[in-house]
Amino acid sequence: MTPSSTQQNPLIAKLERFGPLSDGDRAAVQGISTPVEYVSAQTDLVHEGEKPRGTLLMLEGMAYRYKMRASGARQIVAYLLPGDMGDLDVGLLNHMDHSVGTFSECKVAWIKPEALAGIQQAHPAVASALRMSTLVDEATLREWLLNVGGRSSIERVAHLFSELLLRLQVVGLVTGDSYKLPIRQEELGDTTGMSTVHVNRVLMELRRRGLIDLSGGSLTILNRRDLEALAEFKPNYLHLGEWRAA
């Protein structure tokens, strides 16, 4: 991983989609994004049952929240992309009810509850944007529930890829219609509630239909309109550009 200090803080990029920030607001956000840590791929950042260490902030790389069943089956319940955070109020809990693991190597920061409280008090615009961001996380969870509960296997995968395209675009990690996807088929299966074998067949079908190219850890969406139509993708739940419309 290349620490890219020249690149803008993805959290700032994300929060600015929820409302205008002043220079002071941006500086404050940058201030809580440190110190940073690097964590290698396939590593747990948070373990279910433990006391939370602070609020996680993703700066680079991809991670995921998950829960385990007694059988050993894993359900991935959220993806954490650059700019994404853990819960603002997680400090209220004594025991985490889920775990967080990394897909790829990640650059992260752990924000202390006091620092979070401080920035929310001193910077109301940041506070609003952070709360919006939490609302969107919850809305995304609802959309995932609809995805797994209601859509066919090919629709599920198409929806996931459509959502990631938009979320990664917000933080400037999409080139053309292409982005890095450091996720194995097994993990896509644990995300969508499908077996690895069937994930493979669905991916083959998406390729056959000329909708995607997935190779070398990169996903290229070859026909965005058709992919989104297949997924019945309506991005309203991400609440992007909401304040402009107000």
Place this chain on the structure above:
Amino acid sequence: MTPSSTQQNPLIAKLERFGPLSDGDRAAVQGISTPVEYVSAQTDLVHEGEKPRGTLLMLEGMAYRYKMRASGARQIVAYLLPGDMGDLDVGLLNHMDHSVGTFSECKVAWIKPEALAGIQQAHPAVASALRMSTLVDEATLREWLLNVGGRSSIERVAHLFSELLLRLQVVGLVTGDSYKLPIRQEELGDTTGMSTVHVNRVLMELRRRGLIDLSGGSLTILNRRDLEALAEFKPNYLHLGEWRAA
């Protein structure tokens, strides 16, 4: 519905599971629980796309959050029981990304953003408990995602019934191991991602195994231990009694 003013406010009962409240705190919570409205069964309280009217507070009855697909399929993504609330920060949104409908007749209150902000500032213990409550709502969504994504049909229904038993117990709506369940099989299907026909077969199987009795709008859990074992029910995600353990 019998307006039962003698009965304790379910929101107070719920919040007290998250931390001790003073008399002043309780009075403040009671204060925002008014004015109340009665809404009949099978009615929408919130429509996707509309501007939120305030934060919904459930006082009596059962409701549900849901999203619709273009095909007309409905996914129910949460149950709202007495004491449950909508999002604290929902006022930040210009458009709801989901709808809310009632299962039964409901007694509700709409809390204005200013009232919510006021109580959070004046009553820190209430503020913490409200935030905890939101964390639990999100954790419940994750558990539902695991439920639909990872468990078999009979396990899903068993898990739902186990969760409802505990949540309704908190607000004093369980007698023995029995509670009112004003929900049709079709709606159970839309909750668990199953067809109505299959819900029926699963219910028959749960009855055959002597785990439940469901009739006349009431569910009796005949063997709680076995039902929870079947569901692999671990209530940690509801974070009940967390502060006592601290």
Place this chain on the structure above:
DNA sequence: CGTTGCGTTGAGAGGCTTCAACCTAGGTGG
């Protein structure tokens, strides 16, 4: 006493899982 909403049951079809084998690329060690 017919209508209506919901629950129940049967039969056939199909989507997805499981088990298993095989392939391929990249890394390692001789």
Place this chain on the structure above:
DNA sequence: CCACCTAGGTTGAAGCCTCTCAACGCAACG
């Protein structure tokens, strides 16, 4: 420099879980 090794991807076949379509039961209600 090449052979081996390993992780992940690909493909085939059989079976089951769940869906769909359809009919029927039943209690509440006007």
